Amino acid sequence: MNHERAHGGSEGAGSHEECAPGEHAAFGARLAAAVADRGRLCVGIDPHPRLLEAWGLTDDAGGLEHFALTAVDALAGDVAVLKPQSAFFERYGSRGLAVLERVLSRARHAGALVLLDVKRGDIGSTMAAYAQAYLDDAAPLAADAVTLSPYLGVGALDPALDLAGRTGRGVFVLALTSNPEGATVQRAWTPAGGSVAQQVVDAAAAVNAGAHPQGHAGIVVGATVGPSGLDLGTLNGPVLAPGVGAQGAAVADLPRLFGAAVRHVVPATARDVLRHGPDPVALRSAALRLRDEIAATVG
Numbered sequence: 001m002n003h004e005r006a007h008g009g010s011e012g013a014g015s016h017e018e019c020a021p022g023e024h025a026a027f028g029a030r031l032a033a034a035v036a037d038r039g040r041l042c043v044g045i046d047p048h049p050r051l052l053e054a055w056g057l058t059d060d061a062g063g064l065e066h067f068a069l070t071a072v073d074a075l076a077g078d079v080a081v082l083k084p085q086s087a088f089f090e091r092y093g094s095r096g097l098a099v100l101e102r103v104l105s106r107a108r109h110a111g112a113l114v115l116l117d118v119k120r121g122d123i124g125s126t127m128a129a130y131a132q133a134y135l136d137d138a139a140p141l142a143a144d145a146v147t148l149s150p151y152l153g154v155g156a157l158d159p160a161l162d163l164a165g166r167t168g169r170g171v172f173v174l175a176l177t178s179n180p181e182g183a184t185v186q187r188a189w190t191p192a193g194g195s196v197a198q199q200v201v202d203a204a205a206a207v208n209a210g211a212h213p214q215g216h217a218g219i220v221v222g223a224t225v226g227p228s229g230l231d232l233g234t235l236n237g238p239v240l241a242p243g244v245g246a247q248g249a250a251v252a253d254l255p256r257l258f259g260a261a262v263r264h265v266v267p268a269t270a271r272d273v274l275r276h277g278p279d280p281v282a283l284r285s286a287a288l289r290l291r292d293e294i295a296a297t298v299g
Helices: 027-038 049-054 061-075 086-090 094-109 124-135 154-167 182-186 196-208 251-264 280-298
Strands: 042-045 081-084 113-120 145-148 170-176 217-221 239-242 265-269
Touching: 027 113, 027 170, 042 061, 042 239, 049 061, 061 081, 061 086, 061 094, 061 280, 081 086, 081 094, 081 265, 086 094, 086 113, 094 113, 113 124, 113 170, 124 154, 145 154, 154 170, 154 196, 170 182, 170 196, 182 196, 196 217, 239 251, 251 265, 251 280, 265 280
Parallel strands: 042 081, 042 265, 081 113, 113 145, 145 170, 170 217, 217 239, 239 265
Antiparallel strands: none
């Protein structure tokens, strides 16, 4: 793993300088290459009002832009994955979405993969439209991957899974989330046997079957949920594990929580890095410390 990248560099496996994401290799391969080159950390770009205030910024589109682009410029040259939370941009309307477009473009040009946290999920033509909004080569908000919610049926996500496969992008489907209310649905037992969360994992595994080094259908399992009880042995895809740091999960817990599947885990944090802003040097240093701790623990 090369941890000696120059700040702001744009070369390497994750670079998007010359091509759109859909013109690259499959997402699973691109993510594996980015992790090998930059480590397995994902940092959220979450312009929460309290963070804007802590940075001395106004709670408006101008403050949003300063926050988001400062974070991107500090991190995108070194971190494998950046994860903007769409809701914190959407709340400013069209000006916020314009900032999000700039975040996507600038992060990709600096070499980071961008996972847009939108948690969309619907049926039929509406799901197809969501897929086109985030996974189509021509979409202004096209990202390398998106988060999706499967609770209108995992099969309803097929338009996004199919389009992501065709354009070299990925999806991360919610399986077990950290919010306590989620367990009521996610750990519920299905008539066919097994939990709803396991059904999500099995559906992703079917999409990923035969892919090398891994498929483009990932899942989300919170790092704070404790032992999941999930069988991840055939997933053959990435696992996004949010909650490391301020939300309570420790890097040292990851091997115990995920077992052999830890080699596919991408731990995610936001506040543990973002609280060091607005100083870009402090932001980058915090991210590199956490990245190196993950590397020492997980590989």
